[in-house]
Amino acid sequence: MRDYPAPHAQRLVGHLGRWGTDPLGLIEEGSRLGSVFSLRLWRSAVVGYSPDWNRLILGDLSTFRSRGSMSGLSPYLAGGLVRTEAPEHRRRRQVLNPSFHRTALADLEPRIRAITRDRLPRGDFDATAWSSALVRDVLSALFFDDTIPAALLQRFLAPLDRALPAPFLRRPWLFRRMNRALGHALAHAGPTTLAGAFSALPGGIEEARVALAAAYDTTAHTLAWLLWHLAEHPSFATPDRVPLLVEETLRLYPAGWMGTRITATPVTFDDVVIPSGTLVMYSPYLTHRDPTLWTDPTVFRPDRFSDPVPAWGFIPFAAGERTCLGAQLARLMLRTVAAEFADLSLTRTGPHPGLRAGITLTAAGPLALRCDGNPLATKGLLNSRAHGPIGFPASS
Ligand code: HEM
Numbered sequence: 001m002r003d004y005p006a007p008h009a010q011r012l013v014g015h016l017g018r019w020g021t022d023p024l025g026l027i028e029e030g031s032r033l034g035s036v037f038s039l040r041l042w043r044s045a046v047v048g049y050s051p052d053w054n055r056l057i058l059g060d061l062s063t064f065r066s067r068g069s070m071s072g073l074s075p076y077l078a079g080g081l082v083r084t085e086a087p088e089h090r091r092r093r094q095v096l097n098p099s100f101h102r103t104a105l106a107d108l109e110p111r112i113r114a115i116t117r118d119r120l121p122r123g124d125f126d127a128t129a130w131s132s133a134l135v136r137d138v139l140s141a142l143f144f145d146d147t148i149p150a151a152l153l154q155r156f157l158a159p160l161d162r163a164l165p166a167p168f169l170r171r172p173w174l175f176r177r178m179n180r181a182l183g184h185a186l187a188h189a190g191p192t193t194l195a196g197a198f199s200a201l202p203g204g205i206e207e208a209r210v211a212l213a214a215a216y217d218t219t220a221h222t223l224a225w226l227l228w229h230l231a232e233h234p235s236f237a238t239p240d241r242v243p244l245l246v247e248e249t250l251r252l253y254p255a256g257w258m259g260t261r262i263t264a265t266p267v268t269f270d271d272v273v274i275p276s277g278t279l280v281m282y283s284p285y286l287t288h289r290d291p292t293l294w295t296d297p298t299v300f301r302p303d304r305f306s307d308p309v310p311a312w313g314f315i316p317f318a319a320g321e322r323t324c325l326g327a328q329l330a331r332l333m334l335r336t337v338a339a340e341f342a343d344l345s346l347t348r349t350g351p352h353p354g355l356r357a358g359i360t361l362t363a364a365g366p367l368a369l370r371c372d373g374n375p376l377a378t379k380g381l382l383n384s385r386a387h388g389p390i391g392f393p394a395s396s
Helices: 016-021 023-031 050-060 088-100 104-117 125-146 149-159 173-188 195-199 204-230 242-252 282-286 301-304 328-339
Strands: 037-040 046-049 121-127 259-263 267-269 271-274 279-282 344-348 355-356 361-363 369-375
Touching: 016 023, 023 037, 023 282, 046 050, 046 088, 050 267, 050 279, 088 104, 088 195, 088 328, 104 125, 104 328, 121 125, 125 149, 125 204, 125 328, 125 361, 149 173, 149 204, 149 355, 173 195, 173 204, 195 204, 204 328, 204 344, 204 361, 242 301, 242 328
Parallel strands: 046 279
Antiparallel strands: 037 046, 121 369, 259 279, 267 271, 344 369, 355 361
């Protein structure tokens, strides 16, 4: 038996200091030591990123438990499905999954399109700020038919956009107000809203609150990166090519850059025994940038998604039974919004701001863009809207 390698650690605090200041640098250093490496955080942790590791961690809900993992440290995610273990987890997913299936969501596209058209940017704008406001409005409409007061929704979600520790602070008064508003929204949920899915469940208010939080900054930050790259790849705004753009954005900027579990029993992987109670992590960020899985992994190249993706090597929404409940909703929002830019021209007006890994992966500074009318469109050379709805290819 052997141990997993570990990046250089400080004597007393181990890797905790660097985890707080430069988590991406720390895991990148670890990844150069091996496809599984260990960290000394507030408890012993093991990080892996190979397809075999992802299959192990994500394929067995009984051994790799969610409760006690990092998600539970944030009040925004400590509840609902995220805190539910097997076998109850499967029962709740069976109730919710049908409402979040791509066929059930298809009817929502015109509404997303209408909201986006109303709010298209003009002139200079920061893609993160614009995307956050748009995604909030879209979620408000799709989930609740706008029955939650806009100011309350904004206040509830705002900490998720801020740097750590904001998303981890408790806000009991705000959460109580949000729960009351959600209770009302769920009790009066119209048949065409997603809230209807949660009202059928015991603990539906908490479930809807967690889903809303899980939906918001993940989708908003992904959309912001997508627009940043759309500026350099305008030909991908057409309905047939926009899915490639979305998948490549999810690959290079996986909002859920790190997922965590706690081992319920000892596990052996690669000849090393991982004791029960260890914090184990999978990392879409490292998997998606692994040069053994992806050619030129740091280059943004949407066309690579014309080919099949490596099994367990593309996991922006995790995988297995705990795969993201909103994966198809997120894809629908991203594709629909991106396609609305087909007749517009985006230009970068600032440098790439670098990455910040907080509760999600976001831009470390403004994603400065300018949006103008597109000269091609006025000459009638581009007309994406003539193509009708975007839909989903069978593989997504
Ligand atoms: C681009 C956008 C999104 C990304 C990248 C993303 C990513 C993820 C990931 C990686 C997980 C697994 C976390 C883990 O267990 O380790 C997850 C879970 C989850 N996501 Fe998303 N998500 C996105 C959008 C959404 C949306 C729109 C919803 C709305 C319903 C949503 C709701 C959830 C829920 C409820 C879970 C917990 C599932 C469970 O434990 O069974 N997410 N998401």
